[in-house]
Amino acid sequence: MSSEPEYCTRVFWDAVDFPFPKGLAPETIYHRMKLILEKMGCINHYLSIMAYVSNSETFPDKSAYEKAGINIVTQPERHRFMLRDMAWWDADSGFLPNFGKITFMVIISQIEPSLLVFLEGLRNAYKVRLAVPDEDTSLSSSPNLLDNTVRFESLYKSLLLQEDLMTPMAREVVVPPLFYPPIQTKPPPLYYPPIQTSPLPSPPIQIYNSPGVFLDLPESLLLACDPYRLNSYIRTSLCFDDEFSIMAYVVDTETSSFPEGWVDAFTSLGITIIPQQAELGAPRAHKMSLDIVLWALDNTATYFQPRDLFVFSGNVKQGTDFYNALEALRDRYYNVRVLPLLETSWPHPHHQMSLRPKEEVVGFSHGLASLYKQNLKVCGVSVFWDVQGCPTDLSVILKALRNKGYRGMVVLIPYLDMDYQGDELFTYDGYACVPSIKVQGDKYTKVARMLLDILFWAMNHDDYARNLMLISQPSKDIDIFVQALEHRFFNVIFKPSHEVAIDHRFESLCKSPPHPNSQTRLKSPSRTLTDLTRERNSCPVRISWLVDTCPSKPSDFWNLFSSTLELKGYGGFESVIAYVEKGKIDDEVIKVCTKSGLHVRLTPDGDEFGKFNLMVTDMINLTYSCGPYNFLVISSKPFRDVLCDTVFEDLKSRGCNVLFETVDYMVTFGSTLWSAKSFLDTSFTDSSQALA
Numbered sequence: 001m002s003s004e005p006e007y008c009t010r011v012f013w014d015a016v017d018f019p020f021p022k023g024l025a026p027e028t029i030y031h032r033m034k035l036i037l038e039k040m041g042c043i044n045h046y047l048s049i050m051a052y053v054s055n056s057e058t059f060p061d062k063s064a065y066e067k068a069g070i071n072i073v074t075q076p077e078r079h080r081f082m083l084r085d086m087a088w089w090d091a092d093s094g095f096l097p098n099f100g101k102i103t104f105m106v107i108i109s110q111i112e113p114s115l116l117v118f119l120e121g122l123r124n125a126y127k128v129r130l131a132v133p134d135e136d137t138s139l140s141s142s143p144n145l146l147d148n149t150v151r152f153e154s155l156y157k158s159l160l161l162q163e164d165l166m167t168p169m170a171r172e173v174v175v176p177p178l179f180y181p182p183i184q185t186k187p188p189p190l191y192y193p194p195i196q197t198s199p200l201p202s203p204p205i206q207i208y209n210s211p212g213v214f215l216d217l218p219e220s221l222l223l224a225c226d227p228y229r230l231n232s233y234i235r236t237s238l239c240f241d242d243e244f245s246i247m248a249y250v251v252d253t254e255t256s257s258f259p260e261g262w263v264d265a266f267t268s269l270g271i272t273i274i275p276q277q278a279e280l281g282a283p284r285a286h287k288m289s290l291d292i293v294l295w296a297l298d299n300t301a302t303y304f305q306p307r308d309l310f311v312f313s314g315n316v317k318q319g320t321d322f323y324n325a326l327e328a329l330r331d332r333y334y335n336v337r338v339l340p341l342l343e344t345s346w347p348h349p350h351h352q353m354s355l356r357p358k359e360e361v362v363g364f365s366h367g368l369a370s371l372y373k374q375n376l377k378v379c380g381v382s383v384f385w386d387v388q389g390c391p392t393d394l395s396v397i398l399k400a401l402r403n404k405g406y407r408g409m410v411v412l413i414p415y416l417d418m419d420y421q422g423d424e425l426f427t428y429d430g431y432a433c434v435p436s437i438k439v440q441g442d443k444y445t446k447v448a449r450m451l452l453d454i455l456f457w458a459m460n461h462d463d464y465a466r467n468l469m470l471i472s473q474p475s476k477d478i479d480i481f482v483q484a485l486e487h488r489f490f491n492v493i494f495k496p497s498h499e500v501a502i503d504h505r506f507e508s509l510c511k512s513p514p515h516p517n518s519q520t521r522l523k524s525p526s527r528t529l530t531d532l533t534r535e536r537n538s539c540p541v542r543i544s545w546l547v548d549t550c551p552s553k554p555s556d557f558w559n560l561f562s563s564t565l566e567l568k569g570y571g572g573f574e575s576v577i578a579y580v581e582k583g584k585i586d587d588e589v590i591k592v593c594t595k596s597g598l599h600v601r602l603t604p605d606g607d608e609f610g611k612f613n614l615m616v617t618d619m620i621n622l623t624y625s626c627g628p629y630n631f632l633v634i635s636s637k638p639f640r641d642v643l644c645d646t647v648f649e650d651l652k653s654r655g656c657n658v659l660f661e662t663v664d665y666m667v668t669f670g671s672t673l674w675s676a677k678s679f680l681d682t683s684f685t686d687s688s689q690a691l692a
Contacts, residue, residue, distance in 0.1 A: 006045040009037055009103040010089055012082045015051040015059075015072075017109030018131065018152055021159050026068035029159065036158050040129060040150075042103045050085060052078040079108065080643045083115050083613055087620040088650070090122065103127040107155070113604030114613040119145060131155045210244040211308035212295045214288055215271075216315065217248045227265040238310060246271045247291060249284040285315035286448040287477065289322040293329070293455040294484055300462075301333040303638045303662075308335045321449050328456065328674035331664060367527035368632065368661040371537045371569035374464040376491050377513040380408040382457065382672075384450050386472040387414045387426075387436075389443055390496070394428045397469065400507035401493070406467065413672065415439060415450050447472060451481055457672045458490060463527060465490040467513070472496050536657040539630050540574040541565055542622065544615045545663070546635040547580040550589050554578075555596035557667070561634075564669045570630065577601055577618065579611040609643070616647040628655040634663050 011033060020029055034047050049070045053059060062072045075081040086104060093102055104126055106119065111132070120142055122128050130149040213234070234246060248271050266273050274291070276284045292311065301307040309329060316323050316338045330336045381401060385392060398410060412433045414426050418440040426433050437453070439446040454468065465488060472478065474496035482495045494510050543561060562573045576598050583605040593600050601618070603610035619631055631651065633644075638660070648658040664676040 007043040007101045007103075008046040009042050009048075009105060011037075011047070011049040011105040011107065012086060013049055013051045013107040014078055014082065014109065015053050016078060017133075018107050018155070020051075021156065024159065026065045026070055030068045030070055032159050036155070037103070037105060037129075042105075042127065042129065043101070050082075052082055054078060075642075077642060079110075079112060079115060080609060080613060081646075082106070082108070083118060084616065084620075084643055084647055086118070086122070087617040090125075091620050091623055093126075101127065103129060105129045105131070107131040109133050109152075112609075112613075113607045114610040116142060116145075117604070117614070118617055210299075211238070211310060212292065212299065213238070213244060213246040213310045214292055214295075214312070215246055215248040216284055216288065216313035217250050227262060227269055227271065231266075231269040231271060244270070247274055247288075247295075248272065249274045249276055249288055251276060251284070285313065285320075285322050286444055288313060288315075289325050290448060290451055290455070290477070290481065293325055293452055294481070296329055296332070296334060297455055297459055297484070297488070301329075303333050306333040306335055308337070310337045310339065312339050314340060321445070321452060324674060325452055328677075331675040331677060332459070367665065368564070368568055368659050369527040369529040369533065370463045370567075371529070371533065373516060374466070375516045376465075376467055377405055377516075378407050379467055381406055381410045381467040381469060381493065383410060383412050383431075383469045383471060384454055385412060385414050386447060386450060387416050388420065389447070389473050390471050392471055394426075394431065396506050397471075398428070398430045400510050403507055404493075404510050404512050406493070406513060408467070413437070413453070415446055417443075417446060447475075447478075451478070452674075453672045454481075454485070456668075456674045458485060458488065460668045460671055460673065461490075467491045467493055469494045469510075470496060530657075532652065532657045533630075533659070536628060536630050537569065538571040539628055539657070540572040541570050541630040541632055542574050542619075543576040543632045543634060544619065545576055545578045546611050546615065546633070547578045548584075548636050550578065550580050550585040550593065550600070554589075554593040554598040557663075558597055560667050564666050565632075567670050575599060577615075579603060579615050581605050581607075581610070609641070612641050612644055616644055619651060620647065623651065623654060623656060628657070630657045630659060632659045632661065634661055634666055636663055638662065 024032075030047070030049060033049060037047070047069065050073055051059075051065070051070055052073045052075060054076050055074060059065060059072050065072055073081060073085070086106075089104075102125075104119075104122055106129070108115075108130075109132065111119070111130075119128055119130075123144060128145060128148060130145060131152060132149060134151045134153055215234070231246075235244075248266070250273060263273050274287065276287050288311070292309070296307075296309070299307055309326075311326065313322075316326060326336050326338065383397065394412070401410060410431050412426060412428070412431045414433070414436045416436050416438045418438050420438065426436065437449070439449045450472065454470070457468075458465075468485075468490060470478070470482065470492065471494070478496055482492050486492055491511065491514065494506070497509060558576060561576060565573050577600075578593065578598055579601050580603070582602045585600065585602070590600050601614055603614050607613075615633070622629065651658055667673065667676040
């Protein structure tokens with residue numbers, strides 16, 4: 001037998017903006033509010049009042065109010081948490097079929113733009129009643145809401161002057177639950193998590209990371225001081241008390257000028273002397289740039305734990321690969337400081353260096369971790385090829401790979417001199433070829449550029465190592481470089497050798513793929529695979545992208561996001577919603593975004609929390625639309641937002657998985673890109689120039 005539909009009203013009351021009238025008992029407030037709502041045309045079988053305060057001192061006796069049906073919510077950001085609770089109530093209402101009419105009553109002094117947008121959306125399904133101050137003008141743009149609004153003064157008088165409507169308090173106060181439980185349709189049971197009222201945990205303590213110091217050491221300074229004085233000067237000028245090592249680069253012939261025992265003295269003080277040949281074409285800057293990025297590969301920096309990097313050199317010139325590499329490291333949370341040669345400030349520094357204070361460690365600690373262990377037999381192979389330095393028969397390489405058991409896609413990355421006159425598009429059956437990279441400068445510059453690309457490629461595979469081949473002329477520096485990659489478990493299938501050219505003997509020098517069980521997961525400090533992520537590995541992924549500036553080629557980002565999720569092993573990629581302020585995008589770009597599958601959600605200009613508010617209400621509304629989701633939040637940098645934190649915990653308690661990643665990581669993962677900026681600026685790839 002079907003029952004008659006019942007009526008429900010929930011009041012969201014900012015008790016700081018509109019305090020409860022003094023002298024009224026909690027039961028009286030509850031009962032008079034119910035009578036006022038009935039006069040406004042809201043029949044109430046169930047009435048629930050949620051009162052928001054900034055601190056617990058406002059209502060020291062919360063239990064008396066809760067017994068009367070008034071739940072006290074203590075949150076400094078009252079309006080935003082009011083929005084959160086309304087969104088959850090909206091989402092849960094679909095599980096309350098007996099409620100024929102639901103009314104939202106909001107008592108608030110100032111309606112922020114994002115809250116106004118949400119309330120206008122509620123009107124499509126519910127009655128919405130508002131109480132605002134007499135001078136409030138925020139509703140002038142919403143006449144439909146204005147027609148259902150009362151003023152504070154009128155509401156206050158009604159609460160005080162209704163004694164004649166009251167009957168003696170002989171009734172039993174019906175206290176509805178804080179959250180109406182959804183209908184149980186399948187296990188595990190769904191429930192509304194309790195409101196988070198406890199203070200947020202303190203951020204983790206920062207761990208000191210020793211800096212990297214790289215020094216281009218001129219001969220004049222080497223011969224002018226002893227190791228102890230030089231060591232003291234460098235460490236004092238950098239303002240670091242902790243121990244750290246220094247890499248010093250000198251011309252090879254200079255080491256012969258050292259007094260006996262000086263090199264050992266430098267080494268004992270933590271200063272490693274790196275001699276470099278002085279002939280033209282092999283500047284120290286090439287070696288420095290490679291060693292710096294190699295150091296960064298082994299000393300990971302994150303938003304939560306950045307690292308300091310100091311470079312004393314006169315060769316860091318804009319437009320060179322040295323400059324671009326340092327700029328890319330800065331984008332990867334290295335605090336890069338480039339200083340002039342020491343001889344320009346010795347023996348007294350011109351200025352006292354002040355390090356930028358590290359930003360407080362806040363935000364998410366779990367990024368987008370890979371779901372499955374990689375099998376190098378079926379993973380792709382990246383072939384880095386110095387075309388003119390090592391002419392090669394491509395058919396030999398492909399045949400050797402297949403015979404060794406590699407079944408993945410083979411990606412060819414060719415490097416050319418800037419004066420190369422042949423066909424720059426290398427196509428061969430069985431290869432996927434990227435555009436050739438032309439490098440200005442001598443052979444050393446080209447090889448250095450190729451090695452830098454490989455290092456950033458390795459950085460962009462931060463969880464599992466991959467396959468690569470290096471087709472180039474052999475050198476001692478390349479041997480050291482390959483050893484470093486193998487130390488990080490990258491599978492270097494072939495490395496340059498003096499003994500064998502790339503011919504019929506080539507296959508004998510190629511490594512076979514390792515057994516999947518022998519592969520080692522790389523340590524990624526900010527990406528942890530959680531149990532919930534494993535459980536939701538086949539669930540669809542919905543991306544919420546907090547956009548600073550909408551991209552001009554949104555389809556490229558769609559493809560990159562999709563590719564990263566696929567490489568990471570996640571299930572169906574369902575949608576991307578970009579949240580952007582109205583003033584930062586025009587109608588034409590919105591049309592392009594929509595055509596590419598990127599859904600744009602506009603937030604009001606000047607609303608500090610507008611993007612966050614709209615994002616979390618959208619995520620809440622999607623909770624019940626199609627089972628549990630993987631929600632992936634992408635932003636320019638990690639953030640901590642108290643409302644987002646509580647909503648994400650609510651979503652997890654309801655079976656959804658919430659992941660977080662930066663847009664730079666989503667764009668560069670699995671590629672040779674040095675940073676996301678290089679993706680946005682095509683001139684970056686072709687900017688290689690000879691170093692002075």
